[in-house]
Amino acid sequence: MKPIKIQLNENDIPRQWYNLAADLPTPLLPPLGPDGNPVTPDMLAPVFPMNLIEQEVSSERWIDIPEEILDILYRWRPTPLRRAVYLEKHLKTPARIYYKDESVSPPGSHKPNTAVAQAWYNKQFGIKKLTTETGAGQWGSALAFACNLLGLECKVFMVRISFDQKPFRKMMMGTWGANCVASPSSETNAGRKILAEMPDTPGSLGIAISEAIEAAVTDPSGKTRYSLGSVLNHVLLHQTIIGLEAKKQLKIAGEKLPDIIIGCAGGGSNFAGLSFPFVADKINGANIKIIPVEPTACPTMTRAPFAYDFGDTACTTPLLAMYTLGHAFVPPPIHAGGLRYHGMAPLVCQAIVEGLLEPRAYHQLRSYEAAITWARTEGFIPAPETSQALAAVIEEAEKAKEEGKEKVILVNYSGHGLMDLLGYDAYLSGQLTDYELPEEELKKYTKDLEKLPKAEMRKTGKW
Numbered sequence: 001m002k003p004i005k006i007q008l009n010e011n012d013i014p015r016q017w018y019n020l021a022a023d024l025p026t027p028l029l030p031p032l033g034p035d036g037n038p039v040t041p042d043m044l045a046p047v048f049p050m051n052l053i054e055q056e057v058s059s060e061r062w063i064d065i066p067e068e069i070l071d072i073l074y075r076w077r078p079t080p081l082r083r084a085v086y087l088e089k090h091l092k093t094p095a096r097i098y099y100k101d102e103s104v105s106p107p108g109s110h111k112p113n114t115a116v117a118q119a120w121y122n123k124q125f126g127i128k129k130l131t132t133e134t135g136a137g138q139w140g141s142a143l144a145f146a147c148n149l150l151g152l153e154c155k156v157f158m159v160r161i162s163f164d165q166k167p168f169r170k171m172m173m174g175t176w177g178a179n180c181v182a183s184p185s186s187e188t189n190a191g192r193k194i195l196a197e198m199p200d201t202p203g204s205l206g207i208a209i210s211e212a213i214e215a216a217v218t219d220p221s222g223k224t225r226y227s228l229g230s231v232l233n234h235v236l237l238h239q240t241i242i243g244l245e246a247k248k249q250l251k252i253a254g255e256k257l258p259d260i261i262i263g264c265a266g267g268g269s270n271f272a273g274l275s276f277p278f279v280a281d282k283i284n285g286a287n288i289k290i291i292p293v294e295p296t297a298c299p300t301m302t303r304a305p306f307a308y309d310f311g312d313t314a315c316t317t318p319l320l321a322m323y324t325l326g327h328a329f330v331p332p333p334i335h336a337g338g339l340r341y342h343g344m345a346p347l348v349c350q351a352i353v354e355g356l357l358e359p360r361a362y363h364q365l366r367s368y369e370a371a372i373t374w375a376r377t378e379g380f381i382p383a384p385e386t387s388q389a390l391a392a393v394i395e396e397a398e399k400a401k402e403e404g405k406e407k408v409i410l411v412n413y414s415g416h417g418l419m420d421l422l423g424y425d426a427y428l429s430g431q432l433t434d435y436e437l438p439e440e441e442l443k444k445y446t447k448d449l450e451k452l453p454k455a456e457m458r459k460t461g462k463w
């Protein structure tokens with residue numbers, strides 16, 4: 001039997017991150033400040049430490065991973081690349097399906113890859129405390145884990161609906177010593193304003209980001225910074241260790257490049273982490289179908305306009321050029337909490353504009369159906385976010401069967417669902433429904449974008 005768990009040892013870990021900004025055929029549009037001019041690194045300094053701002057604006061192709069960060073990552077990295085032979089057999093597909101198992105980290109997802117790096121760089125810069133937002137709680141628990149290891153204080157604003165639906169992640173954060181409150185909270189001006197207008201709001205990542213930024217920049221000691229779990233260039237950079245490991249592992253498995261790469265995308269970080277090292281191959285001529293997947297309830301990449309927009313509801317962040325549902329968008333309370341962000345990473349968006357990626361959306365019920373098939377064949381119970389990607393894996397594997405083609409499919413198994421069993425319970429007892437964002441809602445939320453600077457869709461036309 002061929003190996004189905006392809007392992008690397010500590011010595012094989014990648015020692016540099018890959019920066020797609022160096023290779024994008026058309027460069028990113030710059031983030032803009034309130035005056036409509038590009039922001040300078042100094043303007044970001046109250047929010048992020050300068051060493052991370054340097055990574056954010058870097059156009060170097062390779063960036064060294066400090067040895068001390070690797071020392072922490074060795075707890076679970078390199079992660080296994082597994083072949084989903086049991087699912088392949090069940091589907092009777094000629095496709096070979098590989099999944100990069102990021103669920104083996106202590107918090108249970110890919111998020112600590114950047115949490116550890118961000119906490120480390122902040123500590124180097126003399127910062128004592130980090131604030132952040134979290135949706136499903138994966139990111140909050142990852143940052144709590146990282147801050148604990150690096151001796152930083154950690155404050156997490158957790159989207160209200162997930163705070164109620166997913167109490168276990170809040171307990172994990174407490175176990176790692178972080179302080180987690182439901183957002184909107186009464187602790188910030190942004191939170192109080194929204195609570196006064198919408199006391200029953202389920203919250204959103206946009207609102208929680210506003211609160212976390214406010215809590216960081218108003219600390220009179222100047223020793224608090226904000227940390228973001230996705231979207232920004234440096235976050236995606238830290239996640240590329242996933243794809244770089246996967247490349248080595250596919251080679252060991254005797255594969256050339258994959259035919260299809262799939263990842264779910266909330267802010268884009270796990271998708272980018274797996275796919276960007278392969279996007280580089282596509283830019284250089286490889287024929288790979290690369291699919292970021294999102295929920296139909298939050299159809300950023302598949303239906304929203306490409307525009308300049310704020311990253312948060314209170315309009316405190318710079319304007320980013322991205323596909324966006326509008327910063328005021330409050331998504332319906334679907335269970336894939338980590339996929340409910342109104343925008344998408346600018347690097348992912350520019351790759352979509354170029355035609356390098358083929359985004360796709362699935363309904364909630366379809367993704368739970370895929371999750372159940374996965375759990376009953378492979379055995380592992382996926383996170384609801386990951387299940388969106390698995391819906392695409394099953395669709396592509398079935399297509400390969402119809403076409404009789406031996407496709408190689410690579411997917412990011414971004415997290416386990418052992419803290420998300422209430423969602424499974426709701427699905428299995430028939431309580432979940434599908435939701436497609438109505439066109440009027442989309443128009444209502446994106447109307448405000450007309451007042452902001454226009455983002456030009458620039459592309460070479462090669463893909």
Ligand SMILES: Cc1ncc(COP(=O)(O)O)c(C=O)c1O
Pocket residue numbers: 109110135136137138139229230231264265266267268269270271337338339383385386414415416
């Ligand atoms: C398991 C899991 N996968 C995916 C995501 C989506 O985030 P991103 O698009 O940044 O990878 C999240 C976000 O919380 C998550 O918890």
